[in-house]
Amino acid sequence: MGASVTVQGLCITAGEQTLVHPLSFAIEPGEVLALIGESGSGKTTTALALMGYARPGCRISGGSVRIGDQDVLSLSPAEQRALRGRRVAYIAQSAAASFNPSRTLMDQVVEPALIHQTLGRAEAEAKAVQLFRELALPEPETIGSRYPHQVSGGQLQRLMAAMALITDPDLVILDEPTTALDVTTQIEVLRAFRRVVRERRATAVYVSHDLAVVAQMADHILVLRHGELQEINPTGRILATPDSDYTRSLLAAARPAPREGGPQAGQSELLLDVRGLSAGYGPKNAQGQPAKLILQDINFKLYRGQAIGVIGESGSGKTTLARAVAGLIEPCAGVVLFDNRELKPALAQREREELRRIQIVFQMADTALNPAQTIERILARPLQFYKGLSGAALQKRICELLDLVRLPRTVAGRLPGGLSGGQKQRVNLARALAADPDLILCDEVTSALDTVVGAAVLDLMADLRRDLGVSYLFISHDLHTVRAVCDEILVMQHGRQLAQVARADFDRGPHHPYYELLARSVPELRQGWLDEQDPGARAPQPLKGFA
């Protein structure tokens, strides 16, 4: 069904900076090519150029893009508009942001066909229902009459695929379509995408930073770095015998090796003891229960030097757990013992020494560092605040901290805006370390980072634990990451603690069915993994979520 795509010498610039260096590749009809690379590697910019589109400030400065026998770049703007949505379709990362919340799904799904007048309204709707069925959406006959907020994120992503496919495009561009989804949802969406792409023999470009996902979808993989082609080869060959060193480092980062473990439970003194912790938001009723209970009856023990991973899907209450331990939200029941002393529920009641010993590191390094303060000031404040350091001692300690997180000392004078994502996350860690804490609460610290950068941050955290003896409460939705750094895993769903798995038992069953489901849902770095996942064998969810 799809057409061939030939790209020759494509070059994209922004001002004086070259975003994509002359790039040439070809896709056979009906094949899927994956563009892979870290953020800023130019993969989305390249994908958008296939539609003849450059983001504001960017310019396609040379080369040609042929879809079938048409040169996209030589078309007039009006002709390019006619091409987009008709012959080339684009599926964006965030479906939630791409749908208009005030119109029904069917109206929006059939819109491309109506705009390009390829089908009448009735025919388009019939085709949409057929696509809904192929994409394994529930109630394909009636789902179109709902509004975007009435379906889940994974369903919305599939509806967006239906919108893209309704005009039978020659080329489909999928831009990180599953990155924003939970693992258990991702696998369903991937399966649906894969079936549709296969059955319709569509030519597709799949943009992603996740090699394991790409391995399931693509026939060929193109590796980009700093806008330059590293290598382009069939998927099997890339996974088995990559040509470039960069691809090798990507592969290594995608298979996280377990880091050195900490002491087993009971081997060192008890640091944090959480007993029957419940917490929630909203006004409390007569029994002291908040209107919206997020956490219910959490119990675990963390020994000095250990790392405990908390895993669960979005909305499972894992961040609320960290906030309750940090004192940002008052628990409505249960106690938190820290070093055998009970922690007061509210931040304001805790002593400065207690606050110093528990530090928190947030997910988004962008919002975790004050953009108006230099790195030096950011690191100096906890040192002044807790220890009263000043002058040469302060400078010395700041340099030590930067060395500790392996940042050059020259970053001290810079503002956070001048640092990369990985560097910001290191500063974030350094600020927590400045307080000499016993426990660091890590909230999804590597989720916003590229795999290679994230792996380096994980290495750093493992080293710090060994050298400084800090403990971590490591919150993540990514089982791979948690398994790589943690001694124990706490599995959460809907605010309840479902299971606790020790490092020795990570690969030894039997486990709680939900842990098994999570473990099975993480894509493996080999071809054919997705085909082995039989939807019928999925474990029933132990707790019924809202519809």
Added chain:
Amino acid sequence: MAFESASVPPAATPASLVSPAAPRSRRWPHWRLGFRFSGLLGVVVLAWWLLAALLGPHLLPRELLGSGSAEVFGPMSASHWLGTDYLGRDMLVRVVDGARYTVGLALLATLLASSCGTLLALLAAASGGVVDALLSRVLDTLTAIPSKMFALIMVAGFGSSAAMLVATAAVIYVPGAFRIARSLAVNINELDYVTVARTRGEGKVYIMLHEILPNILGPMLADLGLRFVYVVLLLAGLSFLGLGIQPPAADWGSLVRENIGALHNAGAAVIAPALAIASLTIAVNLVIDNLPGRAARERGAR
């Protein structure tokens, strides 16, 4: 050295250097600070009026100052550049003299209003809960009173001294500044770095002044400029009604009122102060629209 190289016109540079730097030539020289032409125009006009407010008539050539015996409502001439007023005084001297009141009082009132509004807003955002609700509702109530009416009552009750006018204008414009600052501060307050500061055990004042304030300063400065324009217009309006600065001193509003008699013969005496008000307000708006931070944001640089 740096200034020299920036001021060399492009034609003077060797041709071999021009061609690779062609896209660079669109960049502004250093001294422009990212201002466009309209912004520069605004800066020049604003600087002139600020200078006039500071130095007063000393700014003008000496020969203009002495002559006071001319005809009433005289036309523009070599000795009286903007004509003369209803008592035969030189209009240019009067306008430059009036800048002290118009610009000075308005600036003082605006600074007072914006800093009070910002501080209260920081307090409201950092405290939350009851403090926030109380401050917000009280200042909302103040907004409900029409500003001209409030000013009339204040002047009627306490007279129209310069201090009184500044205080009145400041009180009227505090709620506006508070609202904008609060909405900005509440958003910043939710960000992770403020949460980190809070878990560190920092006090309210540190969070207000070191974590939140630097990050709302840019928008608040832009707001300060807009508010300044409103205050200028309010004070000029009061003076025009005879309730502002009292004779023999005169700000631009009272100059318009004094010389309103010249309107029927198109005298420069009434047009000059009116133009002065217009040029000041337009200049301030031009400068705000061209603030470097704002231009950078529009280019997507941030």
